[in-house]
Amino acid sequence: MADPTSPRRTVAAVTLDDVAREAGVSLATASRALNGSTRKVADAYRERVEAAAARLGYTANLSAQATARGTSAIIALLVADIADPYFGLIASGVARGADEAGLVVTVAITERDADREVRLVRALRGQRPRGLILAASRPSGEFDATLLQELDQLRAVGGQVVAFGADTEGVRGVRIDNHGGAAALGAALAERGYTRAIVLAAAEGIVTSDNRVAGFTDGFTGAGGEAPRIYRGGFSREAGRAAMAEALADGVATGTVVFGISDVVAIGALSAARDAGREPGGDIAFAGFDDIPTGRDVTPALTTVRVPLEEVGYQAFRAATDLEWAPAPIGFDVLLRDSTPALA
Numbered sequence: 001m002a003d004p005t006s007p008r009r010t011v012a013a014v015t016l017d018d019v020a021r022e023a024g025v026s027l028a029t030a031s032r033a034l035n036g037s038t039r040k041v042a043d044a045y046r047e048r049v050e051a052a053a054a055r056l057g058y059t060a061n062l063s064a065q066a067t068a069r070g071t072s073a074i075i076a077l078l079v080a081d082i083a084d085p086y087f088g089l090i091a092s093g094v095a096r097g098a099d100e101a102g103l104v105v106t107v108a109i110t111e112r113d114a115d116r117e118v119r120l121v122r123a124l125r126g127q128r129p130r131g132l133i134l135a136a137s138r139p140s141g142e143f144d145a146t147l148l149q150e151l152d153q154l155r156a157v158g159g160q161v162v163a164f165g166a167d168t169e170g171v172r173g174v175r176i177d178n179h180g181g182a183a184a185l186g187a188a189l190a191e192r193g194y195t196r197a198i199v200l201a202a203a204e205g206i207v208t209s210d211n212r213v214a215g216f217t218d219g220f221t222g223a224g225g226e227a228p229r230i231y232r233g234g235f236s237r238e239a240g241r242a243a244m245a246e247a248l249a250d251g252v253a254t255g256t257v258v259f260g261i262s263d264v265v266a267i268g269a270l271s272a273a274r275d276a277g278r279e280p281g282g283d284i285a286f287a288g289f290d291d292i293p294t295g296r297d298v299t300p301a302l303t304t305v306r307v308p309l310e311e312v313g314y315q316a317f318r319a320a321t322d323l324e325w326a327p328a329p330i331g332f333d334v335l336l337r338d339s340t341p342a343l344a
Contacts, residue, residue, distance in 0.1 A: 014058040023052035034058075073103050075320055076129040078120060080112045080136035084235065084264060085292040086309060090135050093313020101321060103130060110136050112206070114144060121150045129154075131320025134163040135313075137208035143168055162319040165207060172319040174312060174327065178208055178289075179215035181305040181332040185259070185287060186219025188334050189303075193343030194220075194257040194285065197228035200243040200269055201261050202235055209235070212261045212289055228259070235261070240268025248276050254283040257340060263288035263295040263304055270298065270339070285340040300338035307332050 020030035025045055033041045033049035041049075052058075077094050079087035091107060098105045108124065110117040117134075124132065132154060143151065148168070151161050155170055166173035189197070197220050202209035213230060221227055231247050233239035240260050247258070258273075260266030266288030270280045278284050281300035288295055291306035312330055319325050 014056045016058070018056055019049060019053045019058050022056055023048040025049060072128045072130065074106055074127050074129040075103050075317065076106045076108065076124040076127070076132045078108050078110050078117065078124075078132070078134050078136060080110055081235070082107060082109055084262075085294065086235075086262060086264070086290050087135060089292070089309035090313035090316070093310040093315075094133060094317045095313075096310070097314050097317030097321070103321070112136055114147070118144075118147050118150060121147065121154070125150060125154045125159075128157055129159055131160045131162060131317075133316045133320055134161070134166075135316065137164065137206055143171075160320050162316050164316070172325060172327075174316045174319060174330075176208075176307055176312060176330055177332060178211035179218075181307065181334075182212040182215030182259075182289060183219030183222075184332070184334050185289070185303075185305050186216040186221075186225070187223040188219075188336060189257050189259075189285070189287060189340055190220050190223030190225040192336070192340060194255065194340070195225050196253060196256040197225055198247050198252065198256060198258045199228045199230045199261070200240055200247075200258065200265050201230055201232050202239075203232055209261050216259050233265075235265060237264050237268035237271075240265035241272040242268075244269035244272035245276070248273065248278070252278070252284060255285075255343060257285040257287060260286070260288045263290045263292045263302060266302055266304075267294060267298055270302070281339045281341060287340055291335060296337075303337045303340040304335050305332050306335050 016030055017027060020027045023030060025048065029041060029045055030049050033046045034053060075094065075098050077091060079091065081087060095105050106124065106127065106129065108120045110120060121132065151171065155161055160172065161170065162172045162174060164174050164176070199213055199216060201213045204210065217228060229247065231243040233243040244258065258266070258269055260269050266286050270286045273280050273284050280286055287303040289305045290309065291304045295302035295304050307330065315328060
């Protein structure tokens with residue numbers, strides 16, 4: 001029996017030279033086949049190299065690659081809350097692009113905390129990611145000086161920075177038309193006969209929320225509705241429940257439509273109304289924004305603004321990796337479902 005106190009034997013790591021010898025190809029060919037080179041390798045050679053690497057248990061040294069290239073084969077994605085389906089769908093689009101390009105996605109969660117975001121960017125910068133995608137909406141929509149410094153240092157070693165809604169030099173921006181989509185929804189609901197509305201929003205200053213609140217208000221009042229009552233909380237289901245409970249305590253008349261700034265918020269509000277003995281889609285109507293799959297499955301099915309979130313994530317990936325890139329328009333559709341029946 002081996003002595004458990006004796007020093008553990010170490011096995012030398014398999015090198016790219018080992019793989020090249022095993023496959024019977026040059027070191028340059030092995031490197032191009034395994035390290036994501038833009039130079040084409042014939043399929044027969046690539047298959048031989050990949051098979052040899054699998055037999056030997058070879059894995060690429062990402063740190064060495066990053067030192068040689070300036071960046072690694074990593075795309076870093078920062079989201080506010082990975083449990084929110086909105087960010088999950090965006091991450092899916094980023095992952096699709098990374099899979100096509102042979103890159104790896106690292107996901108970190110900011111919780112919409114500015115200090116935490118800076119710490120995460122600083123830590124991720126040590127990985128020298130090929131691209132960094134900031135997907136979470138931020139207060140005021142601007143980068144503070146400390147974060148900008150971190151982003152500048154990442155860009156200095158070749159990393160591309162992408163941010164949702166950004167309008168900062170050197171940062172590529174991916175924009176969802178939150179105002180336009182919410183305005184179209186508000187107008188459509190007023191045209192269905194709704195004159196009273198409640199909006200469940202995040203804290204004032206969160207750009208995505210503010211744009212959706214302003215858009216809905218503009219569309220709803222422009223089509224004949226009254227200015228909505230606004231309750232503020234957050235983007236979570238629990239925030240939607242709490243804000244709806246507050247609104248119910250203040251009184252919600254039959255025939256009122258409740259707009260949650262996201263589907264998750266609207267679903268929480270719908271649940272709170274049902275728990276209070278109200279009838280969602282009957283005496284109170286509900287609408288959201290994003291068109292997450294759960295919104296189609298709840299009863300009644302949720303009226304919403306559909307945004308192609310997986311395609312948004314894919315566009316963000318392309319912005320992070322393409323040398324030449326121009327933003328493509330991101331469309332939206334208003335989907336009227338059973339949660340907002342037309343009023344007589």
